[in-house]
Structure formats: structure tokens, C-alpha cells
Amino acid sequence: MQQHFPGMFCGYHFARNGDPINAQVANLKTHLGDPSIPVMLDYEDPDARGSGANLRALVDAIHSAGLRVCAVYLPRWYWRDHMGSPPLNNLPPLWNSHYVTASGYASVIYPGKGFAGWANYTPGAPVEILQFSDQGQVAGRLVDVNAYEGTLDGLRTLFSGAPGELSVDDCVLDFWLQLLGPAGAGWPQLNNRSVVDALAEIGLHQGVPGMVPPPAGAAPAPLPASTADRARDVFDQIRGPDGNGWNQLGNRSIVDAIAALAHQLGVPGY
Known part of the structure; x- marks a missing residue:
């Protein structure tokens, strides 16, 4: 605890x-x-x-x-x-x-x-x-x-018993959970997908170039024991493994995948 x-x-x-x-x-x-x-x-x-x-x-x-x-x-x-x-x-x-x-x-x-x-x-x-x-x-x-x-x-x-500010540990843990879902098993409202895999499925459905299905049958992601390792996971989730983008997002980061999806949907400014 x-x-x-x-x-x-x-x-x-x-x-x-x-x-x-x-x-x-x-x-x-x-x-x-x-x-x-x-x-x-x-x-x-x-x-x-x-x-x-x-x-x-x-x-x-x-x-x-x-x-x-x-x-x-x-x-x-x-x-x-x-x-x-x-x-x-x-x-x-x-x-x-x-x-x-x-x-x-x-x-x-x-x-x-x-x-x-x-x-x-x-x-x-x-x-x-x-x-x-x-x-x-x-x-x-x-x-x-x-x-x-x-x-x-x-x-x-x-x-x-007293007001307090969020610690760095709390924030990193929350970032990890937001990206990977409770227990690393995805979010129920995303059909038990992580944010990355949900974007991949939406992009594939909308015909965004380079988007491919997420790996099938993946086990829940284990929660790293330390804040440093969780922060590394958060970096990889946002930027892709080692910062090189995600294969299922067409080698894009989360930000670039959202931009590509918005462009495909004709959202002004993308």
C-alpha cells in the first residue's frame, strides 16, 4: 500500500x-x-x-x-x-x-x-x-x-488529516493508469484497450494510413515497482517504445496519431 x-x-x-x-x-x-x-x-x-x-x-x-x-x-x-x-x-x-x-x-x-x-x-x-x-x-x-x-x-x-499536494509518485502512478487502464488491462469504456490500442482501432476503422490492428491476446501490463520504471513506461506509451512511435499507430506517437486521425476526419486546422 x-x-x-x-x-x-x-x-x-x-x-x-x-x-x-x-x-x-x-x-x-x-x-x-x-x-x-x-x-x-x-x-x-x-x-x-x-x-x-x-x-x-x-x-x-x-x-x-x-x-x-x-x-x-x-x-x-x-x-x-x-x-x-x-x-x-x-x-x-x-x-x-x-x-x-x-x-x-x-x-x-x-x-x-x-x-x-x-x-x-x-x-x-x-x-x-x-x-x-x-x-x-x-x-x-x-x-x-x-x-x-x-x-x-x-x-x-x-x-x-491535513490538505496535501500530490507527490511525484502519485502523479506518475496516475499517468500510468490513465494510459494503460486499471491493473494494466485497458479501460472498460475503451473495450478493455489501452489508449494506444484504442487509437489504433479507431484509426484503422477510419482508414488512417499506417494504422494496423493492435497485437492480439496481449496480457495485462504489469505495474512496475518503482516510480522511475513507471515514468519510463509513461514515456514509451506517449512516444512509442524508445521514443520511436507505435507500430499499430503507423510508427506515430499518441499526439501524432490523434493529429492524423483528426486530419483524416477533416477537422479544420489538422
Whole structure:
């Protein structure tokens, strides 16, 4: 997590309401190891009724131990049926769960900001993160998927507790993902193609000279371990391997391929 999502991850603690709070905090601190890592508190113990007072006491105890709760995962059904709908103001950001019935890529099945799961629990307690499915498809598996409607810097603030600027590592990682897609497997909206291969397919369809089909059956691109290697990948994606253009783009860079496609379509100025 430090390598792939610097400053944007947290530890996890499932609250056991029947266990002493001090014992829970000691256990959490021992396993977390690094007190600078924020804590995501999961409050939905089915075996012991919760309460607003118990939740607040647990959050306060974690903070008193030198740790920080960055979000409280509290499903609406648990808050209503197992806690009696107490007020939730002045607590860490609220993380709700409300599932859609579909399964598939998160970007496809996400229901949008108007979805009922985003509704405030009480005044002053907005839902800031929404888990909208446990059937999101990632790398061939079905997993929990979540949405955050703010900015990337806002999400960083949620995890870090203070506003921060994007690091070079963050930017290079985002460039890599934008060009190659999640897990290096292309973008669903590009029919699981990278940007380069999508341009090649469009150019071939439009009859741009030199455009050829992308290689068939290519495996997902592995994410390089270091920022330097990711930056090299980004350079190759934009300019072509070693800066010599891409074969499927007629030995053009991404910029020149877009220009050639626009010229073929008769866009003025190209």
C-alpha cells in the first residue's frame, strides 16, 4: 500500500462492542505498528448492540492512544436497527454501505450521486464514502467497491488529516493508469484497450494510413515497482517504445496519431 497508494490507505479495526474499549485499542495499536497510519473503524458488531456513546468512546480512546480514525464504516441499517439512530455529528467521516443489484466493473455499476445510499443519516452527518456493491469486478474477482464524490486532494485530506499536494509518485502512478487502464488491462469504456490500442482501432476503422490492428491476446501490463520504471513506461506509451512511435499507430506517437486521425476526419486546422 505504501508503494502503490502513498498517503491514501488506512488500517482496519472491527469494533467488538462486548470487548473492553481499552483492550481493543491496545490490540489495534499493536497490530497497526505505525501510529501515522490512519484507522478505518468498522462499527457493525452483530453480536452486541451498539450505541452512540460507545462509538464515541471508542473513537476518543483511539485518538487518545496517538492514532487517528479517518473514517467510520457504519451501515445505515445498523445505525437505525442496532443503535437507535443516535446523532452522528462531530465524528470522523461517515462510510455507508448500500448495494446495487448489478455486478461488474465499478465504473459501470456505480449508481451516481443521486443514489439513496448517499442520503445523510442526520443533519451534520453526511455520507462521505459509499460502498455500493460487494460484486465489483477487479482482476477477475468480485470485491467490495466504494465511491468518493470529492476531489483527489479531498480524498488525500480524508486519509492524511491535513490538505496535501500530490507527490511525484502519485502523479506518475496516475499517468500510468490513465494510459494503460486499471491493473494494466485497458479501460472498460475503451473495450478493455489501452489508449494506444484504442487509437489504433479507431484509426484503422477510419482508414488512417499506417494504422494496423493492435497485437492480439496481449496480457495485462504489469505495474512496475518503482516510480522511475513507471515514468519510463509513461514515456514509451506517449512516444512509442524508445521514443520511436507505435507500430499499430503507423510508427506515430499518441499526439501524432490523434493529429492524423483528426486530419483524416477533416477537422479544420489538422
